[in-house]
Amino acid sequence: MTAPPPHPAGPLFSAVDIGGTKIAGALVDSAGTLAHRVQLPTPARETGARVLAVVHRVLDHLAAAPRWGEVTAVGIGSAGPVDLVRGTVSPVNIPGWREFPLTAEVAAHPAVGTRRVALAGDGVAMAAAEHWRGAARGTDNALCLVVSTGVGAGLVLDGAVRPGPSGNAGHLGHITVDLDGEPCPCGSRGCLEGVASGTAIARRALAGGWRPAGDDRSARAVAADALAGHPVALAAFERAAQALAAGIAATAALVDLRRVVIGGGVATAGPVLFEPLARHLDRYAALPYVRGLDVRRAELGTDAGLIGAAALCR
CATH class of the missing domain: 3.30.420.40 (ATPase, nucleotide binding domain)
Structure with missing residues (x-):
């Protein structure tokens, strides 16, 4: 044996x-x-x-x-x-x-x-993982996002994960992307998480009149209908992608990075998220040093x- x-x-x-x-x-x-x-x-x-x-x-x-x-x-x-x-x-x-x-x-x-x-x-943690074994390998400067129930992020700068003194550097989910947006449980308002998280996508679709075929009212079900061309489902992902693009472009302008890695459950929606995200990044990432950001799907999944x-x- x-x-x-x-x-x-x-x-x-x-x-x-x-x-x-x-x-x-x-x-x-x-x-x-x-x-x-x-x-x-x-x-x-x-x-x-x-x-x-x-x-x-x-x-x-x-x-x-x-x-x-x-x-x-x-x-x-x-x-x-x-x-x-x-x-x-x-x-x-x-x-x-x-x-x-x-x-x-x-x-x-x-x-x-x-x-x-x-x-x-x-x-x-996600940034550390993707820099070690995933889609941020080989780059010294990257923004890694988790878009799921909430929106979290981490920064790789000068070849290392940089959590900051408190551990919250890159906490992109709670930057304001809508000046007159809804109040956020964090105490601010118009936060990226309140527009682009899976929870927010499902909430926006339901408010717009979308109804799932079964009992699943998650962003995953919204994504399935968006892939089938449902206009309200598509609009919910369009809005989320626009908010993500604004947050990503602002971060890139601030810290001068080249690669963006997006993971989490919402990223599994595929083209209904990434195609409008690319369009809106073309619009928001306008300065020469942030144009053409290298946006990749996370490789390590859950x-x-x-x-x-x-x-x-x-």
Whole structure:
């Protein structure tokens, strides 16, 4: 009988990805390969304690894996904003967590023990992942966006992921793209997330009279109808793409970058998002040094948050 191949040399990390829809976990090796992946729904409208209980269930699953003893650190990518100095998170789409001491609570899990806990916003984690193994490989300056339940982003500048002192650099979802827009739960108004997130796309389509054939009222269902030519569904994606283009062009003008990587569930809509995005970027990215931005689909899909959380531990 042929012996199984040895485990790759190098450290093993535990990674947790926390969003408004799901909380995922995995063990990640030094090559970025995932094992023992688990995913549970986020009880986003329940108490902070209930959300933490799901995080602990994910950690329980990982700690039961045969290789848990090899884990050297625990990386967490969380919806933000985050506060790296205090180790807290205040995700806009998880109301029960406001200045929630996530780093300390994860460190207190019995299986974590003395292992280091590294925290980052989900957009920064995605940027770390795509720069390590995905569509931002080989570039020194990139903007990486997660367009899903919310809109997060991270920056790669001068060859490294740059989270900023608080951990929120590149938090594109909460820049204002509509001066007279709707109030945002973050306290501002007209935020990019309120126009371009999957939640916002579905809300706009429903307000315009779109109705799904079944019970699915998500952006995924809107995208399917947009691909079939439904005018209201197309208009919802057109508006989201315009807002994304404005935010991307402003960021490119500010920090002088060449590549943009877009991931998250909304990016799976394909041409109904990326074709109007290209048109609007031609309009907003007008200065010579931001013209012709290299816009790419993220390559790591739903694993980006986990791979990025592990990358932070490296």
